[in-house]
Amino acid sequence: MTDIAIRLAEVQKSFGRTEIIRGVNLAIPRGERHAIIGPNGAGKTTLFNLISGRFPITSGTIEVNGQSTAGLAPQEINRLGLSRSFQITSIFPRMSVFENIRCGLLWSQGYRYSFWQLLGRQKGLNDQVEALLDQLNLSARRNLQAGLLSYAEQRALEIGITIAGGADIILLDEPTAGMSHSETEYAVALIRRVSEGKTLLMVEHDMGVVFGLADRITVLVYGQVIASDVPTAIRGNAAVREAYLGTEAA
Amino acid sequence: MSFLRRNWLWFLAIAITLLIPFLFYDWTKGRHSGFALTLMSEIGVMAIFALSFNMLMGQAGLLSFGHAILFGLGAYCTAHVMNAVKAETVWLPTELIPLVGGLGGLVFGYLIGWLATKQRSTAFAMITMGLGELVSAAALMFMTFFGGEGGITTDRVLDTSLFGVSYASPWQVYCLVLAWAVIAIVLMRLQTMTPLGRMANASRDNFERAQFVGYDPQRIRLLQFMLSGFFAGIAGALYTIIYEIVTFDTLAAAKSANALLAAYIGGAGGFFGPILGTIVVVLLQSGVSLLSNAWLLYVGVLFIVMVIYAPGGILGLIMQHAPIRRTGRMRELALPYVRIFLPAVVLMLGFVLLVELTSFTTIGAAQGKIFKIADTVVNTRTAGPWVAALFSLVAGTIWMRYEFRIFKLTWDALMDDAKRQGLVQ
Numbered sequence: 242m243t244d245i246a247i248r249l250a251e252v253q254k255s256f257g258r259t260e261i262i263r264g265v266n267l268a269i270p271r272g273e274r275h276a277i278i279g280p281n282g283a284g285k286t287t288l289f290n291l292i293s294g295r296f297p298i299t300s301g302t303i304e305v306n307g308q309s310t311a312g313l314a315p316q317e318i319n320r321l322g323l324s325r326s327f328q329i330t331s332i333f334p335r336m337s338v339f340e341n342i343r344c345g346l347l348w349s350q351g352y353r354y355s356f357w358q359l360l361g362r363q364k365g366l367n368d369q370v371e372a373l374l375d376q377l378n379l380s381a382r383r384n385l386q387a388g389l390l391s392y393a394e395q396r397a398l399e400i401g402i403t404i405a406g407g408a409d410i411i412l413l414d415e416p417t418a419g420m421s422h423s424e425t426e427y428a429v430a431l432i433r434r435v436s437e438g439k440t441l442l443m444v445e446h447d448m449g450v451v452f453g454l455a456d457r458i459t460v461l462v463y464g465q466v467i468a469s470d471v472p473t474a475i476r477g478n479a480a481v482r483e484a485y486l487g488t489e490a491a
Numbered sequence: 492m493s494f495l496r497r498n499w500l501w502f503l504a505i506a507i508t509l510l511i512p513f514l515f516y517d518w519t520k521g522r523h524s525g526f527a528l529t530l531m532s533e534i535g536v537m538a539i540f541a542l543s544f545n546m547l548m549g550q551a552g553l554l555s556f557g558h559a560i561l562f563g564l565g566a567y568c569t570a571h572v573m574n575a576v577k578a579e580t581v582w583l584p585t586e587l588i589p590l591v592g593g594l595g596g597l598v599f600g601y602l603i604g605w606l607a608t609k610q611r612s613t614a615f616a617m618i619t620m621g622l623g624e625l626v627s628a629a630a631l632m633f634m635t636f637f638g639g640e641g642g643i644t645t646d647r648v649l650d651t652s653l654f655g656v657s658y659a660s661p662w663q664v665y666c667l668v669l670a671w672a673v674i675a676i677v678l679m680r681l682q683t684m685t686p687l688g689r690m691a692n693a694s695r696d697n698f699e700r701a702q703f704v705g706y707d708p709q710r711i712r713l714l715q716f717m718l719s720g721f722f723a724g725i726a727g728a729l730y731t732i733i734y735e736i737v738t739f740d741t742l743a744a745a746k747s748a749n750a751l752l753a754a755y756i757g758g759a760g761g762f763f764g765p766i767l768g769t770i771v772v773v774l775l776q777s778g779v780s781l782l783s784n785a786w787l788l789y790v791g792v793l794f795i796v797m798v799i800y801a802p803g804g805i806l807g808l809i810m811q812h813a814p815i816r817r818t819g820r821m822r823e824l825a826l827p828y829v830r831i832f833l834p835a836v837v838l839m840l841g842f843v844l845l846v847e848l849t850s851f852t853t854i855g856a857a858q859g860k861i862f863k864i865a866d867t868v869v870n871t872r873t874a875g876p877w878v879a880a881l882f883s884l885v886a887g888t889i890w891m892r893y894e895f896r897i898f899k900l901t902w903d904a905l906m907d908d909a910k911r912q913g914l915v916q
Binding site for chain 1: 681682684685686687688689690692693695696697699700701702703704705706707710711714718
């Protein structure tokens with residue numbers, strides 16, 4: 242039996258009378274790079290928000306690392322080892338790039354709400370931040386206010402914050418949205434590098450990125466999974482072509 | 492040695508604050524000026540209070556309209572404990588009395604914060620405003636703790652000093668206030684560099700992101716609120732020691748507004764901004780209020796001008812010069828500054844004269860005061876002064892606008908140069 246990182250069973254979500262997620266079943270094995278695709282309004286981001294605890298689910302169950310997330314706050318789900326990025330860049334804009342990454346590391350390093358330890362003296366912690374900045378290619382920008390970074394750099398920084406805590410499950414919501422071709426290429430290489438040995442779940446519109454990165458792809462249409470398979474099978478799936486890829490190819 | 496060298500600015504600041512009272516020293520009588528010392532002590536107390544307020548507003552993005560309740564409750568706790576020490580029911584060295592206020596602020600910070608920090612932004616501001624009114628109302632209801640309208644009086648001469656100091660003289664009190672101000676300011680400064688301090692910044696910037704890196708923003712807010720209450724309480728305790736009376740004013744809305752004014756005028760964005768703001772506000776309050784009935788109007792106008800033209804406060808204005816300073820061309824701003832300073836003086840003179848003329852014809856007349864400028868009586872019922880004031884105001888404004896354009900050109904040229912050299916940020 243394979244180890245399951247995220248398991249969704251009959252997950253359903255309604256906003257008022259509108260049903261957005263209509264009974265999704267999904268199991269993502271540990272170590273898999275998994276992409277969710279689907280037309281606009283299919284509920285991809287909503288699904289992310291449900292898994293990460295941003296919204297409560299209406300019915301069904303979600304398990305992260307074998308634990309039900311029912312009734313857990315986002316930070317509690319994060320502490321189970323799940324970390325996410327946002328479709329609209331979500332960083333700490335008035336803090337320096339260095340501080341942004343360090344904030345991503347604090348909880349996992351056990352600093353909690355300490356107000357008696359001076360961060361400047363935490364050499365091990367700061368070295369880790371530097372190493373990560375290096376990996377993100379942001380070392381030269383370390384002292385800049387994060388809000389002043391270029392768009393692509395902010396996206397890279399957000400990925401950095403997301404992985405900093407060492408979570409073994411990473412959710413990326415359209416990590417390459419709005420990027421130029423070369424920026425996308427760089428971002429893909431970065432995602433590949435940082436998701437090594439981890440479970441990656443991402444929503445993405447760029448089919449080049451999806452087919453280049455994903456081990457398995459789930460197609461979501463109107464809140465339902467219509468296919469979940471390896472990339473080659475998805476490419477050959479008639480229903481998928483009709484619902485999504487067909488319009489893209491035309 | 493390296494400690495001294497790294498922190499020389501702190502030591503310089505402490506030395507200066509110790510020396511300033513001697514500028515007002517009466518050498519013939521061999522006595523300190525009580526007014527100057529009380530003013531300086533007040534600045535010390537209000538600086539701690541404004542900084543504790545900024546732990547919420549500047550650092551955690553929490554605008555509190557009821558911050559004075561922590562100051563006031565800390566002060567009341569201190570007054571009661573001081574009276575107990577005086578009655579010898581408990582023993583506590585005078586030097587440690589401020590900790591009583593701190594603990595009071597911490598405990599009430601927990602009780603009040605537990606409610607207020609359930610929300611953030613506007614809702615938080617509304618809750619603090621409501622709680623401020625609630626505590627103010629309670630202050631007049633619970634006589635034994637708050638002493639009603641008369642407040643609680645106390646005596647700071649306790650004979651429990653660790654150093655054998657009586658604290659009868661304002662100079663001794665000033666030294667105690669200064670020592671505690673330094674301790675509190677250093678601790679608050681250090682707190683910004685701790686995990687909690689940084690995560691307070693983080694939850695201010697983006698509370699949702701803070702959640703997704705594992706933190707509970709509500710817990711961050713509560714802890715930050717409690718620590719802020721601790722320092723506000725220390726300020727309240729020092730207030731009690733200086734004035735030996737605690738009344739309802741210490742926790743009223745006007746006191747809360749003071750912290751807000753100081754933080755805004757000084758600059759909430761940087762750590763030291765509120766200290767600058769406190770100096771300005773206290774000098775206006777204690778100094779100008781002796782000279783003018785309209786001092787509150789000046790504070791208000793200053794506040795509005797700062798919020799509109801310099802939202803970063805005094806500190807923000809200073810920091811804006813940093814790129815030009817790095818190019819080493821600050822000197823080129825000297826002349827433009829002088830040229831803008833002259834019309835500014837004319838404008839302000841016109842404005843002040845107009846305000847004073849008005850206040851003397853209304854409140855002043857009712858109080859039987861006579862408007863004098865350097866022993867010359869100004870008759871507010873003649874047209875002359877009014878015309879002069881109006882002329883000065885209008886001419887100053889027009890001149891100022893003209894000079895400002897020239898200033899702006901020089902400024903922009905210098906900034907462009909700094910940008911070209913890559914010295915901006």
